[in-house]
Amino acid sequence: MKKYAIFTLLILFFFYGFVSGAKQIFPYKEIKFLYSFIKKNNSNENKFSKIETFKECKIPIIKKIPKDSVAIIGHAYGDRAKSDIHDSMADNVKKFLINNSNNLTKVIFTGDVFQVPSLKKWQNLHNDFNTEFKIYVSPGNHDVGRPDSDDVFKMSNFGKKKFPYSLKYNDKNLIIENSVETNWSVSSETKKLISDSKYKNIILRHHIPIKELSSLANEAAHLKLETFNELIDKFGDEKNIIWIIGDSGGRPYLPRLICLKKKNHKFILNGIGEIKGDKIIILNGNYLYSFILDYVIN
Numbered sequence: 399m400k401k402y403a404i405f406t407l408l409i410l411f412f413f414y415g416f417v418s419g420a421k422q423i424f425p426y427k428e429i430k431f432l433y434s435f436i437k438k439n440n441s442n443e444n445k446f447s448k449i450e451t452f453k454e455c456k457i458p459i460i461k462k463i464p465k466d467s468v469a470i471i472g473h474a475y476g477d478r479a480k481s482d483i484h485d486s487m488a489d490n491v492k493k494f495l496i497n498n499s500n501n502l503t504k505v506i507f508t509g510d511v512f513q514v515p516s517l518k519k520w521q522n523l524h525n526d527f528n529t530e531f532k533i534y535v536s537p538g539n540h541d542v543g544r545p546d547s548d549d550v551f552k553m554s555n556f557g558k559k560k561f562p563y564s565l566k567y568n569d570k571n572l573i574i575e576n577s578v579e580t581n582w583s584v585s586s587e588t589k590k591l592i593s594d595s596k597y598k599n600i601i602l603r604h605h606i607p608i609k610e611l612s613s614l615a616n617e618a619a620h621l622k623l624e625t626f627n628e629l630i631d632k633f634g635d636e637k638n639i640i641w642i643i644g645d646s647g648g649r650p651y652l653p654r655l656i657c658l659k660k661k662n663h664k665f666i667l668n669g670i671g672e673i674k675g676d677k678i679i680i681l682n683g684n685y686l687y688s689f690i691l692d693y694v695i696n
Contacts, residue, residue, distance in 0.1 A: 472644020
């Protein structure tokens with residue numbers, strides 16, 4: 399008799415739960431609020447924003463690309479499974495470049511442009527857009543990680559310069575690194591470029607430069623990385639430095655874009671995963687913005 403009573407109560411409980419959801423009666427609103435609260439406080443972006451003693455910094459979102467902008471795109475090949483199908487950059491990246499070519503002066507890829515690169519793919523990238531805007535590549539492990547892919551990259555239009563090198567944009571000194579070549583560490587050449595610069599410095603690279611950011615990377619940090627304090631010892635605290643890193647965002651559990659700061663350093667990580675909310679970075683004038691690729695017109 400007791401078992402039947404429990405069974406009946408369970409049926410009534412589930413039935414009332416169904417009616418509560420369908421009719422939005424008590425306790426529908428209370429459960430919805432509790433669910434939203436738990437989700438918000440356990441979200442990946444909120445969780446990752448509390449790394450060590452770093453503070454989260456906000457990058458404003460824009461819905462239209464202003465004239466004379468620089469687009470900065472990490473992990474452009476997107477989802478590993480989908481890249482086997484489109485065999486190129488992610489579709490949302492290609493659509494963005496086509497739709498906004500008139501408003502871009504430069505595009506900087508922060509690594510992993512293609513999952514499996516070839517000379518033809520690099521040539522197609524150059525031929526498709528070289529009359530629209532200038533393209534620069536800070537290579538990732540997929541771009542130059544193997545001897546054959548490294549050779550192909552060096553034969554392309556994007557691998558002929560010696561890394562690191564700098565570009566001037568307004569009052570910014572944009573330093574393009576090859577973090578594969580340096581085993582993820584920051585080279586003495588980069589330090590010199592910063593020391594010699596009279597401009598505000600932005601370092602663009604594929605891999606994270608410090609171990610505190612390891613949980614944000616697509617690729618596990620298998621190398622011995624410096625700590626943030628070691629980085630400070632190397633660069634000092636006289637100049638503000640922005641790091642833009644492209645080895646993130648390629649997994650569903652990673653933020654689409656995150657900005658963390660500590661002392662005089664700001665670290666912005668992003669990357670394409672062909673996931674709703676994918677973001678790229680836009681530099682226009684003196685300001686950095688983020689742009690959600692969902693806004694791209696199909």
